[in-house]
Amino acid sequence: MKYAFVNPKWSFTGSTYFGCRDPHYPLELLFAAQKVENAGHAPLLVDAQNDDLALEEVKRRVAEFEPDFLVIPSAPSYLFWRCPPPELRVPMDYFRAIETSATKVCIGPHASATPAAVLRKTGADIVIKGEPEQAIFELATKPWEQIDGVCYRRGDGSLHISPTLAVVDMKTLTALDFSNYSIERHAHRHHVFFGEGRGAELEFARGCPWNCYFCNKQLFRNKFRERPVDAILSEIDAVIARGVNYVYFIDEIFGVGKNVRMLLEEISKRNVSIGFQTRIDLWDEDSLDLLGRAHCISMECGIESITEEGREELNKNCRMTTERITELLIYAKEKAGIPWVQANLILTDKDDKNEIHRWQDNLKSHGVWVSEPVPMFPFPGSPLYSQTFGAAPDDNAWERAHSHYMSQFREGDWSDIQEQLPRSIAELESVEENAAR
Template identity: 30%
Template sequence: MKIVLLNPPHTAIGSRIPDDHLPPLGLLAVGGPLIDDGHAVRLIDCEFGPLGFEEIVARVLDDCPDLLLIGHSGSTSAHPTAKRIASDVRMTAPSVRVIYGGVFPTYHWREVLSESGAFDYVVRGEGEETVRRLVRALSSLEPLSEVPGIAYRDDDGVALATRPTEAIANLDAYRIGWELIEHRHYSYWGGKRAVVLQFSRGCPHLCNYCGQRGFWTRWRHRDPVAFAKEIARLHREEGVELINLADENPTSSRKGWLAFLNAMIAENVPVQIVGSTRADDIVRDADILHLYRKAGVVRWLLGMENTDDATLKLIKKGGTTTSDRQAIALLRQHDILSMATWVVGFEEERLSDLWRGFRQLLSYDPDQIQALYVTPHRWTPFFGLARDRTVIEPDMRKWDYKHQVLKMKHLHPVVLFLSVKLIEVAIQARPKALARVLLHRDPQQRHSMRWYTRMGRRVWFHELYEFAFRRRHFAAGPSLEVFWGAPQEAEEESMLPPRRRHPSDSAAA
């Protein structure tokens, strides 16, 4: 079959401001198995430009495809755009069948299929094997009811889902379709040729706001040596200089992560690695952090979420402010940059809480910070806690963590926004922080920090402009439950647990 994989353009500020773009790993991961099955597959990455709707439809229909697969890593905020594209394609070429995948459609499949005829099928959970089975069924006219992990409309137009699929036990069993992209077009971290990869999927921790934990069902990791070899091949054959790990928590298994670090050191390739992890894991690995740096790790984003212990307890983060501060200090000792995420917008927050958070961030002394707004997902336990809160941002494209979407009891959106902007400037423009940007002893890290500072400055002014002239959402809207629907906490795990464990897990767990 002729199959088009499509990465829709995203409206998030972070996608528009930087001059760098990263390849869509999820679509490439699905594309590899489809190519191996003999299908003619091509990728359209609409982030470049970004492409307009008319051009997107023209490119999709360029060779009269049989199937269009749409997916995006920021699937909630990208949903309106994906829906528009699917509708335009269907209006122009009704014979093209549209498959939709990602976190948002996995849980909102009922609404996706019931509210619009634009999508024919929804892939729920991991897509590598499920898409292969779905395409095989469509090619041979087999009954869709026998394909696990999908949703579709029956002959009467009723949306229904098949039994859940199993999470993939062996993540190395499916190859990534790197041939679908031109590596020279993708970069990050200031123009370095880059790709996105996953060492692991899932997270073993219980943060009740996380929209990813249940999607992946169980934490699993790739074979450490095979993963290092793939990175080395990408560097030697494609010139890749930087790996952006898309894992929620790649360091969960100390033994597995240590095996990967040693394998990377053995490969001896000058590749830089950035990603996200937990402060607790950094503190746990204090004795091997020199291997992190030697293997190429140059920055960790630490999901601290909040600087208040009571709030951390509310969201079941599991960490502490003490371990957060200690992790940043340890990373700095080994010339690894730290980016601290700081989430605001909790219902009871006051200016005094923001002030305390600012002072706490100063004591942490991170190299970079990223301020985010609490954004609920219907399938998480946190949604049940926030179900009665008022929605003030009805545009789903803004549900990207960079916009306030829920009303607060004590702070007007203007007050919260300006407070966050001032805190960002105060943290990033401290003499100590500026000195690191200008005088860091590692020239590579100095380059990285200067790139991030330039990009952050552009984003900061863009956010001010958007807030002042483009946002008109301060009027109170419906409750969160009325806006999104009833909580789906019982459906949080999107797949069945893997039937068997990866061979290396027994040694690495």
């Protein structure tokens, strides 16, 4: 069997999307392509974002390959499955444009939360709920109704919606060799705002043991699991050999697992720097010093609220006081020598604005960057969605969440990394408007 994996050239015009817009390694496609190849099938990876390919060139490559399966994600990179563009405009465009007799497969956070809506909107034959790597290669060998996470429209028009999510055993994700990927075209160093170099995104662990109120990970990448350290080191050495000197770990939460210290000790011996997202309450002075020795240059910490009451309301399960959090953030910057330490805040009624400003000013005086508190997007599948709307996601969940989020802003209040005149999902997904672009 032949599998074509396509990472679209993503567009965010008019979107409320607040993630990074630069290209990132499509690890979900790289891992799936590797599993397909290991199972004796033929994969083709086309990364239109990284390689700056026009849609016509993507169509040509897929047509020439003549695949049995065409796989397209609904969001850019695993890193942004937690905060995806709410609309499906881009995958809809690609599924419509690529003329093929192949079985069309859509993966991603939208498919995990609202599989019937994704089938309808994209015209895909199959969507996969959860982590897709295992399910994708099983499509060639098993009856679809027996595969975890696989949802599709039967011949009589009825829907088969898998009652389970696809979950991957991380030990089966053997080291990527990147022989099918244009590493040299990828210059972006994620979450680094100074200097020069060449970056890569890798994955050490998947999932998170916490269940924060706002976090969108329950329907994919939920249970915490580590990959073997040797596999990560093999990937790090592979990208270093091709000119990479910075690795960003896409993990939901870096610093939890039992093998983190071992990994950091090995990284400290290599000519590479690292960055990641984490919780500051996972670290102390000794482990922050280890981060410094491991050449950490970017550390983004989810603080969310400056009060214990606010963090409790968000179900952070944080056992540190705000004073201790402050101490460690400053230590990471000034003593451990991490150049970029960031503290992220979320809008909560438990925090006084004047107190927030004082806390921000104090940390900024020590060189720690602090975000402005931002409203939460109630992503379908997150605890926030269920508590906001009192129900599980239905086929209108993304539109409902998007409308609610838009109502929290006045014109001009949007983040500087968002579109200042965002449009409704209906407008963004309009076939007529997309054809006119």
